[in-house]
Amino acid sequence: MTTYDDDIEAFIKSRKKATINDVARLARLSKKTVSRVINASPSVRAETRDQVNAVIDRIGFRPDPQARGLAFRRSFLIGLIYDNPNAQYVVNMQLGALDALRGSGTELVLHPCDRHSDQFIKDIRDFIELQRLAGVIVLPPISEDKRLLGLLEDLKTPYVRVSALHPATTKGGHAILSKERIGCRAAGEHLAQLGHTRIGFIAGPDGYLSASERRAGFREGLQAHGLDIEPALEVQGDYTLESGHAAALRLLTSDTRPTALFAGNDEMAIGAYKAAFGLGLRIPDDLSICGYDDSPMAERVYPPLTTVHLPTRDMARAAVLTLLRSEGAPEDALIFESALVVRQSTAKV
Structure with a gap:
């Protein structure tokens, strides 16, 4: 009579595609019990679950998602x-x-x-x-x-x-x-506390509740220090790097160039970095930039980006x-x- 390990080794050498029936036979359990293990049923004892999973791992069985779905x-x-x-x-x-x-x-x-x-x-x-x-x-x-x-x-x-x-x-x-308002309010207060009074704002796209909430929060932060978003220093973007670049260029080449920019997300903030670099402006010596999202790129750009952390x-x-x-x-x-x-x-x- 062959042993448990002999049966598994023989199956592995056969190079057959494993089925749930093979798992049941090699584990010496019923197909119903194996199915319960696969579908994480709480009614299966821990030792039985370990026994089935050991066989599954050794023979490389993968449940058929279509069959599972039908069941x-x-x-x-x-x-x-x-x-x-x-x-x-x-x-x-x-x-x-x-x-x-x-x-x-x-x-x-x-x-x-x-x-x-x-x-x-x-x-x-x-x-x-x-x-x-x-x-x-x-x-x-x-x-x-x-x-x-x-x-x-x-x-x-x-x-x-x-x-x-x-x-x-x-x-x-x-x-x-x-x-989203809370972090943006903090961003507005932060730039105001640094002494900036000409602050550009690159807004997110129309129709996004996040864009309106971020704008409202940023405005609250400025108003707490007697400032506001100036219409001449507000440009709309669409949450892409390219739109941030275009918006920043428009703001940074105006007669009332801002000393700081807040962008509605990090993608647009990085676009503003690109615009500043192209114009020969140093960050943060000539221009402070703040973003929103705290995406991985925020720590990878130089200098690292001040931003609002959203735990996406x-x-x-x-x-x-x-x-x-x-x-x-x-x-x-x-x-x-x-x-x-x-x-x-x-x-x-």
Whole structure:
């Protein structure tokens, strides 16, 4: 009679693709028990779970996600749906989601979309129905789109929306919200305390709640020191590096060149770095620059960028855990703080 190890070694040498039946036979357990282990059932004893996982690891078995989906009448996929020009923000959200999904047996599917398209809602409906998603995470600004949220409700698709904290976004559950005004208020106060009075502002795009909240917070910080956002020193960007560069060039070549700039995100702030360098301006000696997001690039540029830290990766982790824990049932909104991180790109006038 062959031993347990002999059977496994013989299977490995056969170079066959492992199936759940092979796992059950080699573990000397029922297929039903193996299935419970694979799907993390709490009813399985620890020693049985270890026995099955040891066989799975040795023979290289990988569960078939389609078969799993048929068995449970849903896929083990979570969608990340976005229409956002800030590439680093999307990457951070993706990384945070993957952190939370690791080891869960559920995978992440990315779905960029175009909210301005006539096919916007149909496109997302088709994506959700084709993939038979277990849930979705919706990033701003489409997380504030009532048509999309209505679609998710109609499809009974569990979802979590990520957005800036605002009275309009606190209604109902499914929300991961960030206090964006607080960090921006601190940024306005910081530049004012350094003695700057001509402060340029590069705003985010129209239609983004985050852009209006950041502007409001920054303005509050300036007003606390008797200043305000001057219309002549405000230019709108679209959260891209290129728009930050163009906006900064416009401000820095004006007759009333500012001594400091606040950009609505780090991408635009780095665009302002590029504009300043091209004009021969030194940061922070000739120009202080402050951004928003605290993306990885903030510490990699020189001088390191003063910016507002938004915990995007933690927010994405929380969104996934909310879906896994509650399958999208409404819960109280989770609220995250923002905070100013002072580095070397800002200095006294």
